[in-house]
Amino acid sequence: MSTYSANVQRRHYRIGIDVGLKSIGFCAIEVDGRGTPTKLLNSTVHLHDGGAEPGDRKEVSRKKTAGIARRARRRGLRNKRRLRELDAYLSEELGWPLPDLEEFTDQHEPWHVRAELLDSYVSDPAERKEMLAIAVRHIARHRGWRNSYTSVASLARAPYPSKALITVNQRVCEALGVTIDAEATQGQLASAYVADERYAFQALRGTQGLFRGRQYQSDTYHELTQILRFQRVESSQIDELMKRVFHVINPRDGVRRNMRVGCDQLPGQESKFRAEIAQPAFQKFRIVAALANLRIRSGRQERKLSADELRRVTQYILDSSIALEDNDWSDIAEQLGIERNSLTGTAKAVFEGEPALRRPPTWPGLVLWTGCFEGCWLLLVVLCPLARVLVG
Secondary structure: OOOEOOOOOOOEEEEEEEEOOOEEEEEEEEEOOOOOEEEEEEEEEEEOOOOEOOOOOOOOEHHHHHHHHHHHHHHHHHHHHHHHHHHHHHHHHOOOOOOOHHHOOOOOHHHHHHHHHHHOOOOOHHHHHHHHHHHHHHHHHOOOEOOOOOOOHHHHHOOOOOHHHHHHHHHHHHHHOOOOOOOOOHHHHHHHHHHOHHHOOOOOOOOOOOOOOOOEHHHHHHHHHHHHHHOOOOHHHHHHHHHHHOOOOOHHHOHHHHOOOOEOOOOOOOOOEOOOOOOHHHHHHHHHHHHOOEEEEEOOEEEEOOHHHHHHHHHHHHHHHHOOOOOOHHHHHHHHOOOHHHEEEOOOEOOOOOEOOOOOOOHHHHHHHHHHHHHHHHHHHHHHHHHHHHHO
16 A cells, blocks of 8 residues: 555555445554554545345345346246247147147146056047147146256156155055055156045145145156157157256356456457466466466575476476365475475465465465455555545
C-alpha cells in the first residue's frame, strides 16, 4: 500500500479494513516517520445483509436460492427438449403413433400397458407399435433418479431390483395380501396395485403413494429393456431408444468445460487464447514460474537454476503430483544435490523456520497459492482509490 497521500501536507498514513460477515469497516490513521499512529483521519462502517435472503430465513443466501431456481429451470427445459426429440424419433424414424397420455379415460392405463407388454407378445403390428409408444413415452416421463456423472451404460450393470423397488414390492404384497415375484417391474407392481378397487383412485406418487421416496433409473431401464426385447424390437433400435429415454447431460461435458477465459497478455500473444487453468500446460507454466524465483546460495553469492536444473526439478514435481506424493523443499534440494540451507528465493526460510512458500508448487496446491496472490493484487486495486477518499 502507499505510505503517504498525494496532498500538500504529505502526511504518512495507514489504511485498515475489517471485513465481517455483515459489515465492512474502513479507517485511515496518520503515522509519524517511525510508523507510530498519531491521529485518526477517518473511519466508517458499511453494513450489508451478507447476501442473505430477506425474511426469516437469514441463513439462506440469495446465491443459493438463485442457484436452486436456475438449476430447476434448466432441468425442466432439458427434459422438455429430451421428450420432444424422443417423440420425433418415435414418429419419424420408427413410424410409431404418439397417443396423448393425458387423454386416457383411465389415468392408470399406461401402467396396465407396461404390464401387458411383459405378459405376452402382441402379434398385431399396429397395436404393438401403439402400446410400445405408450410404454416408452410413459417411462421417459417417470424414469426415476440417477447420478448425472454416470453413463447410460452403467444402468445395465446396476443391481436389479434396487432396494427401493424391493420396498415397493413388499408394500404391494402387504396391501393385496398376495406374494408377487421378487423381480416384478414397476409397471407390473403398479398395475396389480391399482387393479384392486380399494386402491384404484389412490395416488401412486407423493408422500403417501405407492412410489413414495426416491425411485431409480436402473429399475425402469431394466423394465424397458425387457419390454423391447420381449416385443422383438431390433437391437439397434433398443440401443437408440435407451440413449434417448435415459439421456442426461454429464456435468463434466458441460459448456463451461470448454470455455475460453480470454486472450493472452504476453507481448505478441494478445491474439491467442490463454490455456485453461485445468490444462497440464497451464499448470506446468505455473510451476516453472514459481521455480524461476528459486535461488541457490553458495557463500555470499546466489544464482538462478540452470536450464537443466529447472527442467529436472519441474519434471520431478510433475511426476510427484501425478503419484500423489507429498514433497517439501528438502526433497527439491536433494534433487539438486545441495543442502536445504542453500535454497533461497522462493524457498528462503524466515525466522519462524518456514519458507515464504511453505512447500514446492504442485498442480492443485499452486492454484490455491496463485489465487491468494491474485487476491492480494485485487485488494490493492480496491485500496488505492479508497485511500484518496478517506484521507481527502
